[in-house]
Amino acid sequence: MSTARALDVSNLPDAVLDSRSLVWWGTLIMTVIEGMVFAISVGGYFYLRNLASAWPPPSVGPPDLTAPTVNLGILLVSAIPAFLLDRAGKEKNARKVRIYLAWNLVFGTAFLVVRYWEFKALHCMWNQSAYASIQWTILGLHTTNLLTSLAETGIVLVYIMLRPIEDHHFLDARLDGVFWYFIVVTWIPLYVVVYLVPRFG
Amino acid sequence: MSSPAEKAPREKAPGDSAEERERAELARTWRKRSGKLGLLFSVDHKTIGKRYIITAFVFFLVGGLEAAAMRLQLARPESRFLNPDIYAQVFTMHGTTMMFFFAVPVMLGIGLYLVPLMVGTRNVPFPRLNAVGYWFYLMGGVLLYGTFVMNRGPDAGWFAYVPLSGNAYSAGHGMDAWVQIINFTEVSALIVAASLIVTVFKQRAPGMSLNRIPLFVWAILITMIMVIFAMPAVIFAAGSLNSDRSLGTHFFNPAEGGDALLWQHAFWFFGHPEVYIIFLPALGMVSSIISASTRRPIFGYTAMVLALVATAFLGFGLWVHHMFATGLPQMGEAFFTAASMMIAIPTGVQIFCWIATLWGSRPRWDVPFLFVLGFFFTFVIGGLTGVMLASVPVDLQLHDTFFVVAHFHYVLIGGAVFPLFGGVYHWFPKITGRMLGRTLGIWNFALLFVGFNLTFFPMHELGFHGMPRRVYTYSPDRGWNGLNLAASLGAALMAVAVALFLINVFRSLRRGARAGENPWNAETLEWATSSPPPAYNFVRIPVVASRSPLWDREGGGFVTGMPTDKRLLLVTHALDAEPSHREEVPGPSVNPFLISLTMGLGLIGSIFWLWWAVIGAFVSIPVAFLWYWTEEEP
Numbered sequence: 001m002s003t004a005r006a007l008d009v010s011n012l013p014d015a016v017l018d019s020r021s022l023v024w025w026g027t028l029i030m031t032v033i034e035g036m037v038f039a040i041s042v043g044g045y046f047y048l049r050n051l052a053s054a055w056p057p058p059s060v061g062p063p064d065l066t067a068p069t070v071n072l073g074i075l076l077v078s079a080i081p082a083f084l085l086d087r088a089g090k091e092k093n094a095r096k097v098r099i100y101l102a103w104n105l106v107f108g109t110a111f112l113v114v115r116y117w118e119f120k121a122l123h124c125m126w127n128q129s130a131y132a133s134i135q136w137t138i139l140g141l142h143t144t145n146l147l148t149s150l151a152e153t154g155i156v157l158v159y160i161m162l163r164p165i166e167d168h169h170f171l172d173a174r175l176d177g178v179f180w181y182f183i184v185v186t187w188i189p190l191y192v193v194v195y196l197v198p199r200f201g
Numbered sequence: 202m203s204s205p206a207e208k209a210p211r212e213k214a215p216g217d218s219a220e221e222r223e224r225a226e227l228a229r230t231w232r233k234r235s236g237k238l239g240l241l242f243s244v245d246h247k248t249i250g251k252r253y254i255i256t257a258f259v260f261f262l263v264g265g266l267e268a269a270a271m272r273l274q275l276a277r278p279e280s281r282f283l284n285p286d287i288y289a290q291v292f293t294m295h296g297t298t299m300m301f302f303f304a305v306p307v308m309l310g311i312g313l314y315l316v317p318l319m320v321g322t323r324n325v326p327f328p329r330l331n332a333v334g335y336w337f338y339l340m341g342g343v344l345l346y347g348t349f350v351m352n353r354g355p356d357a358g359w360f361a362y363v364p365l366s367g368n369a370y371s372a373g374h375g376m377d378a379w380v381q382i383i384n385f386t387e388v389s390a391l392i393v394a395a396s397l398i399v400t401v402f403k404q405r406a407p408g409m410s411l412n413r414i415p416l417f418v419w420a421i422l423i424t425m426i427m428v429i430f431a432m433p434a435v436i437f438a439a440g441s442l443n444s445d446r447s448l449g450t451h452f453f454n455p456a457e458g459g460d461a462l463l464w465q466h467a468f469w470f471f472g473h474p475e476v477y478i479i480f481l482p483a484l485g486m487v488s489s490i491i492s493a494s495t496r497r498p499i500f501g502y503t504a505m506v507l508a509l510v511a512t513a514f515l516g517f518g519l520w521v522h523h524m525f526a527t528g529l530p531q532m533g534e535a536f537f538t539a540a541s542m543m544i545a546i547p548t549g550v551q552i553f554c555w556i557a558t559l560w561g562s563r564p565r566w567d568v569p570f571l572f573v574l575g576f577f578f579t580f581v582i583g584g585l586t587g588v589m590l591a592s593v594p595v596d597l598q599l600h601d602t603f604f605v606v607a608h609f610h611y612v613l614i615g616g617a618v619f620p621l622f623g624g625v626y627h628w629f630p631k632i633t634g635r636m637l638g639r640t641l642g643i644w645n646f647a648l649l650f651v652g653f654n655l656t657f658f659p660m661h662e663l664g665f666h667g668m669p670r671r672v673y674t675y676s677p678d679r680g681w682n683g684l685n686l687a688a689s690l691g692a693a694l695m696a697v698a699v700a701l702f703l704i705n706v707f708r709s710l711r712r713g714a715r716a717g718e719n720p721w722n723a724e725t726l727e728w729a730t731s732s733p734p735p736a737y738n739f740v741r742i743p744v745v746a747s748r749s750p751l752w753d754r755e756g757g758g759f760v761t762g763m764p765t766d767k768r769l770l771l772v773t774h775a776l777d778a779e780p781s782h783r784e785e786v787p788g789p790s791v792n793p794f795l796i797s798l799t800m801g802l803g804l805i806g807s808i809f810w811l812w813w814a815v816i817g818a819f820v821s822i823p824v825a826f827l828w829y830w831t832e833e834e835p
Contacts, residue, residue: 009780022404029398133445134452155825159826
């Protein structure tokens with residue numbers, strides 16, 4: 001490097017709130033990892049189903065659809081506050097970010113509560129058969145994701161209620177919304193696998 | 202393509218005093234926490250990388266001692282040195298240690314140390330998360346040896362096949378602990394993968410477009426992407442085994458609709474890519490060493506990158522070749538035979554590109570280059586026996602014999618450990634500022650090469666003669682005595698070679714020749730800063746105009762206008778590395794250590810009582826909150 005030339009970057013912004021940011025990429029990788037865990041579990045599901053003479057086993061019977069379908073509805077509607085949260089973060093609107101984070105928490109909690117009846121709708125405990133084990137696993141994995149997301153939302157919400165918001169908190173709020181999309185989008189095929197395949201498959 | 206440097210306004214480089222001021226302020230901004238407790242606060246990628254490397258080498262020594270114990274036991278027939286129970290623990294510990302605690306983590310560590318330097322940035326994007334990765338790795342290792350010392354070590358082989366690893370045949374907590382040990386290593390590998398993928402895509406020095414990334418960085422990037430797609434399979438496998446053992450699920454219980462082969466599928470869908478996760482970074486090291494030794498760019502850059510991508514891609518389509526003896530449909534086996542043989546193509550492409558680079562060059566015959574030559578020889582043999590084993594009829598004859606042991610040691614030691622030693626001789630000067638001794642290095646290489654071949658070459662023959670793996674002894678009339686004795690003598694030579702290596706390291710740390718910035722006259726950016734590099738890596742972020750920035754007479758340059766009073770990274774666009782913005786990263790903190798402790802104790806507790814996992818998660822919430830709360834502090 002004998003001829004040293006300088007590239008001036010003093011005019012570049014110190015923070016961005018979109019897909020250029022490092023944390024956005026980190027979140028993307030996290031969703032790929034978790035998506036892959038779901039994909040492998042679904043692979044295990046169809047592997048076991050392929051071996052079974054009846055799916056579900058005759059002693060269990062197919063799952064109920066009422067609670068799961070109601071909950072699917074709740075989850076689909078919850079994408080709206082997530083979208084509004086994302087937009088509020090983009091606009092750097094602190095008031096709206098607080099409101100929609102709270103709504104996100106409300107919808108997430110509602111979904112979590114109805115999930116209890118989703119587990120009951122399976123009509124089996126995890127230790128009854130391989131069918132029951134994989135059903136509980138998929139439902140349990142999705143619930144774990146849900147709990148993590150709720151904890152994260154709670155932490156961000158408490159923080160920005162108590163401390164001044166800086167730019168990167170708007171980004172965190174947006175990413176909270178983005179991760180919620182992931183929870184919604186993964187649940188649609190998983191709902192089909194857990195509840196529709198045993199009934200109609 | 203025009204580099205950003207050409208578009209930028211050109212100005213004269215500022216004088217020394219301005220540079221000195223920047224250097225002083227950078228040192229202040231990026232300083233580490235001092236004192237003994239400061240060790241718990243480290244977030245520097247170099248510190249964490251070094252910890253991975255050193256810890257992994259400690260495990261390498263322990264795993265090596267286990268190997269020596271096995272060779273001592275097998276040196277003569279009907280030996281009583283180890284009883285069968287201990288022998289089963291020792292080979293399980295050897296495999297688990299070498300795969301999960303040496304080979305993968307040492308590659309992660311070298312990647313963590315070198316990649317940010319090679320792409321010209323100051324730290325990884327999530328330094329605190331990155332620290333968590335190391336603590337998890339360390340806790341996993343402590344747990345593994347904790348169980349072993351209490352004579353409750355896992356004893357079902359490193360791939361823990363069910364039903365042997367199930368409750369019925371492995372009662373007690375040894376296997377429960379093994380499952381959690383695997384979980385610790387998964388988390389740590391995934392964290393490093395996330396850190397390095399984002400580093401490579403978003404933090405490259407301006408001008409380092411995708412087609413100018415050093416081959417070593419390509420190798421690490423592709424490896425980390427493999428980690429992302431391979432680890433979920435072992436998360437699923439370990440989780441299912443754990444719940445079968447402790448919650449009464451039936452994944453692997455055929456009586457209730459489960460299936461033992463599901464374990465093998467899930468484990469090898471991870472386990473085969475794992476081999477490439479170890480092997481690809483080693484290929485990157487070979488490229489770095491060859492280009493530095495010949496002072497030439499590697500021939501066929503694009504072909505090399507595509508070969509790495511093809512190897513990774515095919516690596517996910519091979520797992521069933523570990524299961525040829527399980528009676529799967531022949532059509533399916535044929536597919537995996539084809540895929541297993543195909544992997545020889547991209548590997549061959551790389552070998553030929555290296556030969557083309559060497560052709561007519563006058564390489565510097567230094568220790569790293571010797572190890573690369575050793576790699577060529579041993580790895581090609583391992584590759585050829587791999588092509589043999591890919592054939593189902595051959596595999597059925599040789600399955601679970603010492604031929605397989607010989608094959609995968611040729612691939613793993615030949616393909617990964619030889620380049621790794623070469624890499625240590627190559628980068629030790631950068632990491633420590635001192636050269637490793639040359640004479641001891643040559644002895645280290647020669648004894649390792651002879652010892653390795655003496656140990657493992659006879660095992661091919663033992664396999665042909667029908668000696669099975671994992672037997673603790675054999676009767677004297679089988680005709681295996683001489684070859685086993687030869688293998689054990691070879692193992693002794695390998696032990697001497699490793700001892701010489703250690704002596705060399707400890708001597709050179711104190712008395713080695715000073716290295717200077719670029720002792721090999723190599724071309725990549727890690728050689729553009731002092732040895733060892735300062736906490737902030739570069740006083741000024743370099744600007745890159747070619748694949749070999751340090752060999753450029755024209756082009757290149759540096760970045761100005763980066764404030765030095767905050768821990769700022771320069772973020773660039775993923776494809777062309779045009780500057781995008783600046784981003785602040787957090788500094789030293791104890792929170793990564795604390796959260797590793799709360800979550801780790803939860804996982805360890807869950808071996809004995811499942812609710813500990815839940816307790817660990819809940820206790821971690823306040824720590825996570827503290828983490829988020831203090832992110833603002835420098």
